[in-house]
Amino acid sequence: MRPLTTADLNPAILKVQYAVRGELAIKAEELREKLQSESHGLPFKKVISSNIGNPQQKGLDQPFLTFTRQVAALMEYPPLAEIVKDKWPQDVLDRAKELQEDIGSIGAYSHSKGVPLIRKHVAKFIEERDGYPSDPEDIFLTAGASAGVSLILNVLITPNQTGILIPIPQYPLYTATLAQFSGVALPYHLSESEGWSTSLEEIKAALAKAKQDSVMPRAIVVINPGNPTGAILDKTTMCNLVRLCEEHSLVLLADEVYQANLHRPDTHPFHSFKQVVRELNSPIPLFSFHSISKGVKGECGRRGGYFECTNISDEVRALLYKMASVTLCPPLSGQIGVDCLVRPPRPNEPSYALWKKETDTIHEALRHRTQLMAQRLNSLPGVSCVDSPGALYLYPKLELPDKAVEEAQKLGKSPDTLYALQLLEETGICVVPGSGFGQKDGEHHYRLTCLCPGVEEYVSALENFHLKFLKKYGGL
């Protein structure tokens, strides 16, 4: 018997990298373990996992929305209705009853595309958002947006032939999934000096390079609002992107999971690509992704989301359905979450006031923290940070002292990994180095989430560490 080694395995899998849960996250787990012993000797009391947009995690404790959870509890145990009937709002009871009558037990597999009734509600939500019709048959509920992205990329990519345009910096799900399915990443750089804007020239250059390399570009990924950048596309750029997809026969993958995370909606509103495609009456094939994990809901653990197909033929849709059916169905708990996302309480309903207060509070906290953190980081020597108008992140750029860069090289690490590791070891704050998202050669960044209960303490820790780091390596 030969033992199983990595040399025996699918070589594509060996190439997969996923920095959000990589070296830093593993180190963070170790430190969290270590903190449990009384004589840990660490210079902090808790690990803050700012590597991942996970609002309800322990220590961050963004509260859940009461409406969603009361409905979900009733779905878990329908006889509960009798017990809480005079204690919980009538609209909660009504919603759960309506869903139960339609779905039956949440312990049963649903339709592989998701519960038809919930898909109808998603379509209605999209119609109200965009002002254009949406067909429930074009909606696929998924186990979070990631599962949808993975399905679509798996279907679009002919191994070692198909190119997918991805922004740099990007959310590493894309590079990881491209590596998994042997797709060719065609990176296009976002412009940091213009607030991480998307440049058509960069995309055209990437397309030209693909041609040179005999790679067939099949699709373009656009993350809007951006991850890790927090940038929001203006409508003109979106129109130009759609025209570019027409010209080059590209499928558009619109990752819109942060569509509700808008810190300055008056000046930086969100427009969906579905709306722009319909306004332009464009024939481009579009897959739009949304999720219950972000926004103010932050229900990551339920694994719920959806994608909408626009300008996708019945034949291709049937193929997607076939693939969805192999995984049986998305988790019902996520599907219930999607229903509550797209059908929040209305102003005349008894749950509305609490729901409004809860969501307003979270929106305001995110806005406030993002702004404060960007401002304070920008005041530090050697740090510049675009003040994100959306999403849950900041992506500051670091000018690191030569000595730090040299030390990183000696250790075989990227300089921002060195920085992030020391930040973690000294403050307990776990961020993701820019090398995990992509950046220009010689640049250094890190991504941190704007999720933290005590923002003052958190920013101070970042500041103190940064100054100490500069001093240590002769940069001050």
Added chain:
Amino acid sequence: MRPLTTADLNPAILKVQYAVRGELAIKAEELREKLQSESHGLPFKKVISSNIGNPQQKGLDQPFLTFTRQVAALMEYPPLAEIVKDKWPQDVLDRAKELQEDIGSIGAYSHSKGVPLIRKHVAKFIEERDGYPSDPEDIFLTAGASAGVSLILNVLITPNQTGILIPIPQYPLYTATLAQFSGVALPYHLSESEGWSTSLEEIKAALAKAKQDSVMPRAIVVINPGNPTGAILDKTTMCNLVRLCEEHSLVLLADEVYQANLHRPDTHPFHSFKQVVRELNSPIPLFSFHSISKGVKGECGRRGGYFECTNISDEVRALLYKMASVTLCPPLSGQIGVDCLVRPPRPNEPSYALWKKETDTIHEALRHRTQLMAQRLNSLPGVSCVDSPGALYLYPKLELPDKAVEEAQKLGKSPDTLYALQLLEETGICVVPGSGFGQKDGEHHYRLTCLCPGVEEYVSALENFHLKFLKKYGGL
């Protein structure tokens, strides 16, 4: 702009087939829709989806286990504890409190391998089952067993090179996933005349053929208890299989999701491959899969399960963890389900009596139905059916009249598809034709689940249809 056609897509995806939710299931959905109109004109009142082991689906309505659902409801909405504290059993309240204190919110992503505490409980469950140690670090919680199988096959398969031995008949997840990842299926036939037993000679013949075809056999899939066969492996066969894996350096994938579905445990007990591997002190790499979707729990909609790695190096395990982390984490609702599966109420606890009654009732119903259905099907002309000692299915063999076979050929369908389509259209019972699971050339089968509320009515419908079908095609 060229439209997106299936010719543009990953050719591997086009080859995927998944009969459990294929033509029959789609037709069943259409009929279910049609039944909603008053003038449907159909000769039945409801569609029974016997194509899929989905116990809690509407119409079958296998009840949920109260303990699981009460714990889950408390996890959804922790303030509920105050309301139900004098109404629900103390062990339910204690369990939810323990999990809440450890996990925090179920709206947060967990560790990508699953909540560490729940993995500890799984390891303990395995230790008690097998009498051998189990390490929580070897446990990966998953979104049902399918997600685990898909992960392992993706990692094991180098496209167009790696062969995986699969039983015929098999659960079509395996052929579908092999097609998806361009693995080579190496079929070995089970012996129907010996109660669907597993023959080493068949496996050796498949290995010889692989060698001839220059395919590298990497792993063998064993489904025990069998799906669709319901057969249970005896220990001698299991030992021989392990030795064969040693000899040919094969990874063993043990699909043990029906381990709790035993109709005659005295004569047909379940042994896990983990136990056999440890007893033999064998070094073979083993992945064992389990799920909350089957057994008497039937919590398919939660998407929960786990796999255990045995004799897997740290290096390979780290790679599995990396891939698990790209999908973030399994649904927390499924993870809570796993905890309740592996830690049911104990005899001295207040929930025990009800839990025992609920589980006993379901076990007995499954046993009774399986036995009755096998007996009645066996009495029909042209039908023979192994009386399954386990799992949730029967897989009767049909001798079909020549005229039926000819008609099927004219329609470009397999004869058992013709049979199953007519069964559906005349009775509303949706089964899966044997061609979806695999069978010898010229043979015809179908798989039906032993899940139905009124077994007498159900069997009568099968009988009446069968006789009518034979008459129609001159077989009576």
